Amino acid sequence: MKQIVDRLRQEAARLLAAGDVAMVIGYAKGTDVARTTPYFATNEEEAQNLTWNPFCTNNLVKYLLDFRFEDTKLAVVVKGCDSKGINRLIYDRQFPRERVVVLGVPCGGLLDRSKVLATIDPGAELQSVEDLGQEFVVRTDHGEFTFAKEQYLLPKCAVCRNPNPVISDVLLGEELPVAEEEKSDTFDDIVEMEALDPAAKSAFWDRHFNRCLRCYACRNVCPACNCRECAFEQAVPGWQQEACWLSKKASVDNNYTFHLIRMFDVTGRCIDCGECERVCPVNIPLRKLYRKVIKDVQELFGDTTPGLNIGDGLPLTSYRKEDPEEFM
Amino acid sequence: MPRIGVFVCWCGSNIGGVLDCPQLAREAASFPGVVYSVDYKYMCSEPGQNLIIEAIKEHRLDRVVVASCSPRLHEETFRKALARAGLNPYLLEMANLREHCSWVHAKEPEKAQVKAVDLVRRAVAKAALLQPLVSSQIPVTKRCLVIGGGIAGIQCALDIADAGHEVILVEREPTIGGNMVKLDKTFPTLDCSACISTPKMVAVASHPNIKLYTYAEVAEIGGYIGNFKVKIKQKARYVDHDKCTGCGTCWEKCPSKVPDDFNGGLGTRKAIYIPFPQAVPNKPVIDANHCRVFNNKKCRVCEKLCPTGAIDYEQQDTFIDEEVGAIVVATGYELFDWTKAYGEYGYGMYPDVITGLQFERLVNAAGPTGGKIKRPSDGKEPKTVVFVKCVGSRDEAKGKSYCSRVCCMYTAKHAHQLLEKVPDSQAYIFYMDVRTPGKGYEEFYQRTVQDGAIYVRGRVSKIYQSGDKLVVRGADTLLGRPVEVKADMVVLATAMQPAAGVETTARLVGAPVDQDGFIQEAHPKLRPVETHTAGVYVAGCCQGPKDIPDTVAQASGAAAKVVGLLSHSKMSTSAMISTVNEALCTGCMLCEPVCPYKAIEPKVITERLPGQPPRERTVAAVNSGLCQGCGCCNVACRPGAIQVKGFTNEQMLAEVDAICL
Numbered sequence: 007m008k009q010i011v012d013r014l015r016q017e018a019a020r021l022l023a024a025g026d027v028a029m030v031i032g033y034a035k036g037t038d039v040a041r042t043t044p045y046f047a048t049n050e051e052e053a054q055n056l057t058w059n060p061f062c063t064n065n066l067v068k069y070l071l072d073f074r075f076e077d078t079k080l081a082v083v084v085k086g087c088d089s090k091g092i093n094r095l096i097y098d099r100q101f102p103r104e105r106v107v108v109l110g111v112p113c114g115g116l117l118d119r120s121k122v123l124a125t126i127d128p129g130a131e132l133q134s135v136e137d138l139g140q141e142f143v144v145r146t147d148h149g150e151f152t153f154a155k156e157q158y159l160l161p162k163c164a165v166c167r168n169p170n171p172v173i174s175d176v177l178l179g180e181e182l183p184v185a186e187e188e189k190s191d192t193f194d195d196i197v198e199m200e201a202l203d204p205a206a207k208s209a210f211w212d213r214h215f216n217r218c219l220r221c222y223a224c225r226n227v228c229p230a231c232n233c234r235e236c237a238f239e240q241a242v243p244g245w246q247q248e249a250c251w252l253s254k255k256a257s258v259d260n261n262y263t264f265h266l267i268r269m270f271d272v273t274g275r276c277i278d279c280g281e282c283e284r285v286c287p288v289n290i291p292l293r294k295l296y297r298k299v300i301k302d303v304q305e306l307f308g309d310t311t312p313g314l315n316i317g318d319g320l321p322l323t324s325y326r327k328e329d330p331e332e333f334m
Numbered sequence: 335m336p337r338i339g340v341f342v343c344w345c346g347s348n349i350g351g352v353l354d355c356p357q358l359a360r361e362a363a364s365f366p367g368v369v370y371s372v373d374y375k376y377m378c379s380e381p382g383q384n385l386i387i388e389a390i391k392e393h394r395l396d397r398v399v400v401a402s403c404s405p406r407l408h409e410e411t412f413r414k415a416l417a418r419a420g421l422n423p424y425l426l427e428m429a430n431l432r433e434h435c436s437w438v439h440a441k442e443p444e445k446a447q448v449k450a451v452d453l454v455r456r457a458v459a460k461a462a463l464l465q466p467l468v469s470s471q472i473p474v475t476k477r478c479l480v481i482g483g484g485i486a487g488i489q490c491a492l493d494i495a496d497a498g499h500e501v502i503l504v505e506r507e508p509t510i511g512g513n514m515v516k517l518d519k520t521f522p523t524l525d526c527s528a529c530i531s532t533p534k535m536v537a538v539a540s541h542p543n544i545k546l547y548t549y550a551e552v553a554e555i556g557g558y559i560g561n562f563k564v565k566i567k568q569k570a571r572y573v574d575h576d577k578c579t580g581c582g583t584c585w586e587k588c589p590s591k592v593p594d595d596f597n598g599g600l601g602t603r604k605a606i607y608i609p610f611p612q613a614v615p616n617k618p619v620i621d622a623n624h625c626r627v628f629n630n631k632k633c634r635v636c637e638k639l640c641p642t643g644a645i646d647y648e649q650q651d652t653f654i655d656e657e658v659g660a661i662v663v664a665t666g667y668e669l670f671d672w673t674k675a676y677g678e679y680g681y682g683m684y685p686d687v688i689t690g691l692q693f694e695r696l697v698n699a700a701g702p703t704g705g706k707i708k709r710p711s712d713g714k715e716p717k718t719v720v721f722v723k724c725v726g727s728r729d730e731a732k733g734k735s736y737c738s739r740v741c742c743m744y745t746a747k748h749a750h751q752l753l754e755k756v757p758d759s760q761a762y763i764f765y766m767d768v769r770t771p772g773k774g775y776e777e778f779y780q781r782t783v784q785d786g787a788i789y790v791r792g793r794v795s796k797i798y799q800s801g802d803k804l805v806v807r808g809a810d811t812l813l814g815r816p817v818e819v820k821a822d823m824v825v826l827a828t829a830m831q832p833a834a835g836v837e838t839t840a841r842l843v844g845a846p847v848d849q850d851g852f853i854q855e856a857h858p859k860l861r862p863v864e865t866h867t868a869g870v871y872v873a874g875c876c877q878g879p880k881d882i883p884d885t886v887a888q889a890s891g892a893a894a895k896v897v898g899l900l901s902h903s904k905m906s907t908s909a910m911i912s913t914v915n916e917a918l919c920t921g922c923m924l925c926e927p928v929c930p931y932k933a934i935e936p937k938v939i940t941e942r943l944p945g946q947p948p949r950e951r952t953v954a955a956v957n958s959g960l961c962q963g964c965g966c967c968n969v970a971c972r973p974g975a976i977q978v979k980g981f982t983n984e985q986m987l988a989e990v991d992a993i994c995l
Contacts (some may be wrong), residue, residue, distance in 0.1 A: 230919060323924045323927070323928055
């Protein structure tokens with residue numbers, strides 16, 4: 007893992023020094039031992055603050071949109087899951103490919119912060135992390151800890167199919183081997199959910215949507231949500247208020263409408279990076295919603311998870327003669 | 335708040351006989367925004383329309399709901415009435431009480447009344463959100479492109495040219511004339527096909543308003559109604575037609591012999607050739623696939639003999655740009671390839687099993703046999719000929735589900751010609767039905783029966799060679815017994831299908847094709863020569879199988895439509911089209927590929943925001959000339975930036991709420 011950090015700092019410094027990019031978007035040390043923060047390095051010195059470890063959870067791709075109207079080039083650090091977001095933005099024509107240098111990191115999985123903090127004192131100083139394949143060895147000034155991946159990985163990382171970036175200009179480490187059986191998604195979580203009877207499903211979502219604060223964090227972090235003005239925040243004149251899609255009030259039925267509209271909006275476009283679920287302050291299992299439509303789209307149109315290739319059309323906005331049409 | 339007027343129509347007893355219209359009008363008066371409501375016997379009548387106009391003036395109405403029949407029928411009528419009253423015509427909303435209610439629920443008047451109230455409430459809710467719309471004006475280029483130089487294209491081009499507009503006629507073969515000039519005689523009057531079509535071909539060539547491109551194809555079409563930009567590919571003829579006089583020396587001396595497509599492969603032609611003696615233009619082309627020079631052999635005979643030095647082996651394909659205001663597609667038909675589908679008829683193994691079109695060439699005086707009926711295998715005169723109808727037509731398993739419409743008549747004609755030309759001959763005709771709907775058609779068929787043709791109702795199940803005879807096995811379903819005929823020749827009436835390449839042409843002009851590949855007309859009854867793309871018309875067999883009289887009639891119909899369009903120097907576009915809210919558009923351009931009319935293009939706008947330098951950004955732009963308001967882009971638009979005017983999200987939602995809440 008040290009090699010990746012060294013390589014990252016070196017590459018970032020080189021890009022910034024040569025003026026190839028105006029900024030490198032990456033990660034830096036966070037406020038506690040199991041946290042990193044998004045970091046925007048604009049010169050060689052700042053490049054030395056960049057880091058990489060299994061606590062780099064944020065998908066940094068969406069930060070590109072903050073710079074979309076400038077003409078400078080940017081570099082961004084991506085994991086396998088995040089890299090699909092780059093393809094999403096390019097396909098949606100929200101950011102041109104020629105303006106981004108993708109620094110890809112082969113990722114052995116991310117550690118679950120809450121579980122790690124149960125073992126390590128948050129105030130400890132992180133010294134180094136070693137990826138031994140089946141486990142991470144974390145060295146701090148409070149001692150050395152070993153975390154077995156099976157037990158300590160984030161749920162999304164435990165079933166990861168893209169540890170290597172699907173798009174990158176510079177690969178900062180050795181590509182990780184992917185076992186054949188890990189390449190395709192079995193959707194175990196969704197199959198389990200589908201097996202529930204409607205009443206149980208309804209109760210499940212009632213419970214979760216009841217807690218939704220409508221903070222829109224899931225939308226703000228989502229690379230597929232790149233509208234200029236959100237349908238849920240449009241200004242509607244008073245006498246047309248009745249004709250509005252849904253009210254801003256956070257009630258169960260309005261929350262249902264919000265989440266289902268968002269689900270349909272990202273149908274065939276969600277890259278399953280899992281950021282929505284991570285940022286949700288009330289822990290709504292949003293991936294269950296979006297992965298359900300990924301599964302349905304795969305079954306109906308045979309598409310793989312969106313974002314794997316830039317060239318993949320969107321199943322719901324492209325027409326092929328062999329598309330199923332049972333409704334005809 | 336808008337001031338809405340509701341006008342409930344009885345439509346005589348059509349609506350009034352089922353629904354209580356006065357009650358409906360009273361109920362409508364209570365809906366939000368409604369300031370006036372009334373019922374009347376016939377709202378579309380002159381007094382009915384005047385009632386609307388007077389009410390608009392008297393009650394200062396600014397939205398109008400007419401609850402009557404389908405908007406397909408009278409929306410235009412009532413829009414005009416609004417315009418006469420000084421209102422924007424698009425401030426009208428209709429509730430369809432007739433087709434959607436009284437007709438279908440005539441047996442349950444009480445329930446129908448409840449539904450009618452809902453339908454009117456819906457219309458009122460939408461009317462409240464209607465906005466005035468205006469259509470824009472686009473200029474019209476007063477020229478027309480006709481694709482295909484068969485009888486449909488020829489007739490259409492002549493009619494348009496005679497009306498004083500310039501016509502560009504593009505034909506991919508070396509001559510115009512199409513399939514009609516291959517025919518010998520035409521039913522039911524038995525006049526010589528060439529004699530009636532060649533004068534029209536000459537008229538095309540000599541018409542001052544017609545620009546003829548033969549051996550050429552349409553490569554690209556851009557633009558929209560009134561303003562199409564067309565790129566025509568002139569294929570290399572290897573003969574300079576400016577120098578060539580058509581003297582014929584070259585094709586007499588050419589050493590390469592090639593099966594003659596014009597004669598259905600029955601005779602031969604040369605590698606430098608004119609398809610037939612009356613070809614227009616009457617100047618040859620070189621078939622590069624078969625010419626010795628193009629196959630690296632020594633020859634150059636034509637070059638040496640040509641008295642005007644017109645041969646040019648170096649000639650290249652050239653491209654010509656033309657601008658036109660309208661396009662007529664008249665690409666015609668070809669015969670269904672039975673040899674790939676009908677194993678029981680020998681997959682084309684037996685030389686004496688021929689198609690109807692080949693038979694036409696056999697009986698034609700200019701054909702490969704000089705008009706003597708001789709069978710292809712040994713040149714003997716066939717005495718017993720079996721005609722098999724519906725080969726490929728009305729056969730969903732192996733061919734097409736549709737009826738090709740002309741086979742019954744031309745088979746009757748073939749039988750008649752056989753019996754007339756070959757003494758002691760016998761014609762057997764296997765048929766499913768005999769369909770003769772046309773002036774003089776049934777009489778012609780009866781005449782053939784009286785001539786002695788034997789009609790056997792049933793399909794042929796097997797044809798095989800036995801000695802020098804073809805054994806044809808079938809069933810006579812009227813007698814309920816098997817039939818076997820030893821024939822000298824078999825003629826198959828194969829199905830008509832759209833000419834090869836029709837999909838390409840359809841894609842170029844943006845017109846959809848149906849499941850059989852025929853170009854879809856805009857409405858099967860009321861708009862038979864228009865397509866769904868404005869400014870593009872159809873004529874002849876590319877729209878569906880038809881005979882010569884129908885083709886000529888449709889071609890003249892298409893010409894009338896074109897002349898109507900070209901008689902204006904400006905035209906107004908539809909007002910109910912897509913519009914892009916540039917503030918919301920993210921420029922993802924997903925709307926572009928879904929648009930069936932190629933009406934959406936990216937556009938760069940400069941955006942000025944307070945406190946920031948002006949910045950450039952790409953958004954979608956709708957071409958008002960091309961957009962038909964179909965709404966595909968509306969659905970594809972993720973940020974909801976695209977709306978169809980007259981069908982906005984808010985309007986639709988208000989309608990749904992009015993019905994469901």
